[in-house]
Amino acid sequence: MSTERASDRAYASLRAAIVDWELEPGTVLQEVEQAARLGVSRTPLREALSRLASDGLVEPLPGRGLVVSAFSLEDVAQLYELRAALETHAARLAAARHRAEPFQELEAAFTRVADVLDDDDEAHHGYYALVARFDAAIDEAVGNRFLVADLQSMRAHLARARRLSRRSQQRLTSAAAEHLAIVRAILDGDGELAANATHVHLSNALRSIRQTAPAAHASEHD
Amino acid sequence: MSTERASDRAYASLRAAIVDWELEPGTVLQEVEQAARLGVSRTPLREALSRLASDGLVEPLPGRGLVVSAFSLEDVAQLYELRAALETHAARLAAARHRAEPFQELEAAFTRVADVLDDDDEAHHGYYALVARFDAAIDEAVGNRFLVADLQSMRAHLARARRLSRRSQQRLTSAAAEHLAIVRAILDGDGELAANATHVHLSNALRSIRQTAPAAHASEHD
DNA sequence: CGCATCCGCTGTGTATGCACACGACCGCGA
DNA sequence: TCGCGGTCGTGTGCATACACAGCGGATGCG
Structure with a gap:
């Protein structure tokens, strides 16, 4: 106990x-x-x-x-609507906060992303670990308990989507580049750019899921 | 039982x-x-x-x-950051859905808002009831279980803010006009206008709270 | 007189027992 | 054979009993 x-x-x-x-x-x-x-x-x-x-x-x-609970492609689409609402706003706020340190490290990490994507089997884990660091930096930067609570709750559902489609290594490389754009916008204190870069990233991520996911899946009662 | x-x-x-x-x-x-x-x-x-x-x-x-949990003016400010993220997005989505019926009724109701604001004592209740109808219409229009869940959770905290400041009847009238602008933008299917009108409304609402609220309040341990 | 230690109290965390509601299955009758 | 009613089983919802940890006060020692 x-x-x-x-x-x-x-x-x-x-x-x-x-x-x-x-x-x-x-x-x-x-x-x-x-x-x-x-x-x-x-x-x-x-x-x-x-x-x-x-x-x-x-x-x-x-x-x-x-x-x-059910988790279909339709649910993923809805989830990404929420994600866009929360994360574009969070990126904008993070840029306004001007907390440079963690994002400088992230800029370096996303630049050297090839390191973690070398191993075919472990590429996903390395990438997801990096994203987790990025998420933690965002949470700390926004410093908003309400927004952070919704972000963290959302991430559990988001993680469910990972098993719904197969991300290619090429997609991971692109995603890292998109993250890099967000990080640099935050470092520059450019909130609008950070929000728009986030929007672009989410749009590409959702498209990737749609293209690689099976046609239909996971109705509640199957 | x-x-x-x-x-x-x-x-x-x-x-x-x-x-x-x-x-x-x-x-x-x-x-x-x-x-x-x-x-x-x-x-x-x-x-x-x-x-x-x-x-x-x-x-x-x-x-x-x-x-x-504590609920200070600082918390209200954080809450309004989340509110902006969720509601501007929700308004944009609602406009895109083109579900006219409930919003046509709301347009009429917000136009005749003087009716519910007549009674000094009951003005707040009437206004809040109207806002509740507006919120329900938004929820139905967005049709997104994730976004709606966060919206509903947020509204409990938002309701706490009502006791934090005294809304004048003049402010309620203005707020009704701002809602009317949002409703009309949704009816027109103009998502950007709906989002921006929501942004304006939230900005004014937060300013009103700040101006009428006591200087400091409600630390967690007082 | 000050400080440390022990003891009892308070309140949470967990386990278990009990009551009721719903559904399934079986038997009876038409 | 089909429909209907009763009975039993399964599983949740609730109440209560028990274990343990933290804290405060009291007491004894230095």
Whole structure:
């Protein structure tokens, strides 16, 4: 108990499983079953499920219980509408804050992006780790608890989209270049450029997903 | 029990109390005390508190327990940054959807706004009810579960700001005119105008709050 | 008189038991 | 054979009991 609360472990475990598509959309989550699987009792598990429902990762099944929420290409499109709203604004704010240090490091990292994209198998992990650093820098720069809360909540859904399509190494290279443009705009304090560069990046990212994703997938009840 | 779940009642009750400033920022919420007050046991109350924490309306107290989250003028400023990001985008999307019906009614309602502003005491309620209809129309028009979820979560915090300053009747009249501009832009399908009109409205609303609010208020620990 | 330590209290976190609602299955009757 | 009703099982929602950690006060020692 001193290590960590059981409800936190259950939440983290379930959330990771949903994001990694180990629990696929439409999967019914029964309390006793999941509690046994995770080695906790029903009480902390219920708290974990409640938090997942607040995140929108699970939804109440009208009849009974909870199911892992659907995640179709249509959902990705909607998610990218929200992402555009939040991230273009966040980039604009970050540029206005004039916090140079973390973005100078990011500029160097995105410039040397070939390093992390060398390994075919690990290219995605390296790129995603870099993006995580970028996201953290944005969060710190905007310094807005409301905006950051929505950004972080959104990123869980965004991570689900990663399993929906196969990103080519070429796309990752382009994405890194787009990030570099955003970082440089922020360093220049050019909020409009940062917002527009973000818009461009999101547009390309969504197009890439659409082009490489399977035709249809993941209805709630499949 | 068939009527409604105890945890839902507890959540709704606590949420309303926080939004209406009956529970002021910094108030420590103890489980047994609140459970007794609301006539439920600790289990559903804990679920309610968990949801409030997800909403950001309460925050974990480092030592122990939960407190009603702080809400200062600085927080209002941050909240309005998020609001600008979400609502300008939502207005743009609503204009693109071309769903005329609800907005035609709203155009008429905002034009006849003098009707609801007649009564000095009830002017705020009438205006807020009108805004609620506007918000609902936006939600329906954007048809985006992710964006709508963030909008609705944000509105709880926004409602807290209403107690922070005194809106004059003149300001309400102006606000209604600003809403009218947004509604007409949506009806015209002019997304950029809708976004910019929203931006103008939010700027004026925030200025009004700043001008009429007390100098400082509501630190977390007072 | 000051400080450290021990003890008890308070309150959270977790486990478990209980009640009820919904659905499925089975048996009976037409 | 088909329709209907009753009964049982499954699973959630709620209540309560228990364990433990943090904190404050009291007490004893220096």
